[in-house]
Amino acid sequence: MARKKLIAGNWKMNCLLEEGTQLAKGIAAQVKQNKFDCDFLICPPFTLLGFVKKCLRGTKIALGAQDVHFAEKGAHTGDISPLMLTDLGCSYAIIGHSERRVDHFESNELIQKKAVAAHKAGLNTVICIGETGAERDEGKTIKVCQDEIFGSVPDDATAKNTVIAYEPIWAIGTGKTPTAADVEEVHAAIRKALAKKLGKATANKMRILYGGSVKPSNAAELLALPDVDGALIGGASLKVEDFIGIAKNACSK
Ligand code: 13P
Numbered sequence: 001m002a003r004k005k006l007i008a009g010n011w012k013m014n015c016l017l018e019e020g021t022q023l024a025k026g027i028a029a030q031v032k033q034n035k036f037d038c039d040f041l042i043c044p045p046f047t048l049l050g051f052v053k054k055c056l057r058g059t060k061i062a063l064g065a066q067d068v069h070f071a072e073k074g075a076h077t078g079d080i081s082p083l084m085l086t087d088l089g090c091s092y093a094i095i096g097h098s099e100r101r102v103d104h105f106e107s108n109e110l111i112q113k114k115a116v117a118a119h120k121a122g123l124n125t126v127i128c129i130g131e132t133g134a135e136r137d138e139g140k141t142i143k144v145c146q147d148e149i150f151g152s153v154p155d156d157a158t159a160k161n162t163v164i165a166y167e168p169i170w171a172i173g174t175g176k177t178p179t180a181a182d183v184e185e186v187h188a189a190i191r192k193a194l195a196k197k198l199g200k201a202t203a204n205k206m207r208i209l210y211g212g213s214v215k216p217s218n219a220a221e222l223l224a225l226p227d228v229d230g231a232l233i234g235g236a237s238l239k240v241e242d243f244i245g246i247a248k249n250a251c252s253k
Pocket of ligand 1: 010097213214233
């Protein structure tokens with residue numbers, strides 16, 4: 001079965017209300033106007049989810065959060081539960097982004113716990129993995145990615161409720177990307193690890209996105225690789241023409 005590409009924007013901690021609604025409206029208008037052979041997802045900060053949802057009306061663009069707590073509710077000051085996200089119209093949550101693994105000391109165990117809770121509430125997850133520059137230099141890239149797959153992806157993961165995002169940490173926001181051959185090698189190794197964990201049928205259907213300095217000029221090459229099923233985009237998701245340019249270059253009908 002062919003895997004439909006997913007073009008996902010992670011806005012990170014960017015955009016106030018006016019800027020965020022303009023961006024969402026701009027993307028929605030372009031997605032309506034053009035014919036794309038892909039799915040779209042945008043993940044604004046928590047504060048904008050309700051507003052952005054309204055801007056996406058009449059489109060099939062999915063809404064996602066950038067994190068989620070594992071508990072259903074209760075004494076977790078500052079956290080957001082899975083049901084709070086579905087209540088606002090989210091169908092996805094990003095989990096285990098390297099910025100959370102590093103800034104918030106999130107472990108594989110915690111990420112897996114979040115994924116289980118998200119799936120239970122009906123959310124799909126984008127589970128992020130990827131090596132540091134030092135790990136790459138030491139030749140540990142594939143081992144790090146496989147360990148993160150075994151540690152972070154829950155046993156209940158299916159090709160529907162889970163998307164993997166491979167984001168080499170040294171490529172995030174730096175303008176640097178691995179070579180196409182390196183990206184394909186890592187994605188193929190990730191799919192092998194998924195097959196070991198979840199079975200070959202699930203692994204073959206599961207989408208594996210590439211993230212890290214994706215822009216319109218490199219999207220076509222990266223997204224044409226056999227095991228690359230879309231992109232998780234940071235900086236370039238904050239400009240309508242860049243985000244849509246990536247889809248145009250990689251997923252035009
Ligand atoms: P950039 O596209 O800005 O490199 O960010 C990638 C990323 O971290 C998306 O989650």
